[in-house]
Amino acid sequence: MIPIEQHSQNSATAGRTLFYGWVIVAACMVILAMHTGMMYTYGVFFKHLTADFGWSRGATAGVHSVFMVTHGLFAIVMGWLVDRFGPARVMAACAFISGLGLALTSQINALWQLYMTYGVIFGIGAGAGFITTMATTARWFIKRRGLALGVVASGSGLGTMLLAPVAERLITAFGWSTAYLVLAVAAWAIMIPCALLLRRDPAEKGLRPYGSDEVMISVNGIEQLEANTAETGINLRAAARYKPLWMLFIIFFLFNFCLQMVMVHLVNYATDIGIASLYAAIFISIIGIGSFVGRITMGGASDRIGANTALVICCAIMVTTLIFLVFAREPWMFYLFALVFGFAYGGEVPQMPVLIGQFFGMRAVATLVGVTVLGATIGGAFGAWVGGQIFDVTQSYQLAFTIAAATSFTAMALTLMLKKAGAVIKR
Numbered sequence: 391m392i393p394i395e396q397h398s399q400n401s402a403t404a405g406r407t408l409f410y411g412w413v414i415v416a417a418c419m420v421i422l423a424m425h426t427g428m429m430y431t432y433g434v435f436f437k438h439l440t441a442d443f444g445w446s447r448g449a450t451a452g453v454h455s456v457f458m459v460t461h462g463l464f465a466i467v468m469g470w471l472v473d474r475f476g477p478a479r480v481m482a483a484c485a486f487i488s489g490l491g492l493a494l495t496s497q498i499n500a501l502w503q504l505y506m507t508y509g510v511i512f513g514i515g516a517g518a519g520f521i522t523t524m525a526t527t528a529r530w531f532i533k534r535r536g537l538a539l540g541v542v543a544s545g546s547g548l549g550t551m552l553l554a555p556v557a558e559r560l561i562t563a564f565g566w567s568t569a570y571l572v573l574a575v576a577a578w579a580i581m582i583p584c585a586l587l588l589r590r591d592p593a594e595k596g597l598r599p600y601g602s603d604e605v606m607i608s609v610n611g612i613e614q615l616e617a618n619t620a621e622t623g624i625n626l627r628a629a630a631r632y633k634p635l636w637m638l639f640i641i642f643f644l645f646n647f648c649l650q651m652v653m654v655h656l657v658n659y660a661t662d663i664g665i666a667s668l669y670a671a672i673f674i675s676i677i678g679i680g681s682f683v684g685r686i687t688m689g690g691a692s693d694r695i696g697a698n699t700a701l702v703i704c705c706a707i708m709v710t711t712l713i714f715l716v717f718a719r720e721p722w723m724f725y726l727f728a729l730v731f732g733f734a735y736g737g738e739v740p741q742m743p744v745l746i747g748q749f750f751g752m753r754a755v756a757t758l759v760g761v762t763v764l765g766a767t768i769g770g771a772f773g774a775w776v777g778g779q780i781f782d783v784t785q786s787y788q789l790a791f792t793i794a795a796a797t798s799f800t801a802m803a804l805t806l807m808l809k810k811a812g813a814v815i816k817r
Contacts, residue, residue, distance in 0.1 A: 414526060432457075460517070461517050471518075490515070491510075551677075554671050647770065650773040652715070653774075655787060714727055
């Protein structure tokens, strides 16, 4: 319990200086921009790799699937390490491993090497990106938590928007090998310094979470901090007994199944019908723009309408856009799809840690977000692989995107049941 004197002192200090939580937000946004941007350039590299080596699309998509599974499995490990040792050292180490994976990828000359360097090594490094940034930000904010998480999550949109066309231009100018090496150096130069700015929670800086001054309650005439603003809640073992954790696991599995199918195969789909590769890469950037807007808009909206309602809205939009994609043939249709689909994809991301915090508290938030990320990454791995396999059999993506639309509808139905299931949790 923080004494009232310290409460008043922190309030006065907050009025004179920048709250360090906003430094956390900025650093996490940059980290997530690099993390997601590097991950989603794979769709840009995809056809260049298959053209140079003659691999099938199913086998090449399988590399991304291995990456997603590795990423997800290590998200739980990294979440536990962040909860135990703090985010700075964990994130800095993983940023180094991510860069190493990309640097080694630049030197591959066989498919199994790509599975190891990108799928496994880069996947291990990427395991800390989402859970570290989102869980750390959630610990620093009570008021405006949804907005802060939305701003951090918008980094993914910025990274996708910027790095996809940069990667395409690097490949065009220097080849895919040099392009991967440049991304590796960028990962080290940008992510490691940002990681070192992170602090596990406000107590490390002698502060309290943003907005804690506004949730003081009176207990026997003495003003105290409301219990749920501290790191209360339940651990992984206790949370595993409740349906909402596994419902979130399945919802984000289904959501990411659709997302990764699109992100890995959209460029292929567009170029197959005659759209130039440079313009097709821009579609990924447009998804990034939509994602940026969606993360800030729906992150802020969750503070007003609730994270559950915000997630339902995003699922409904994704269903609509995937049905639209099945019939897309003209460039303007792809531009429209990318913008609206990106909004839906971006808007769902900040809801994950908000819902975890609402259901289970902050005690093991990084670990529990890691569990949900595992569901998302397994779904993403399956979606990327299924898209490639369906194309190899049918020489078309029509069936794949139809399955994705049905999958996103199922995610929406489960989200509608989530709030009721969460009412039984005791913490």
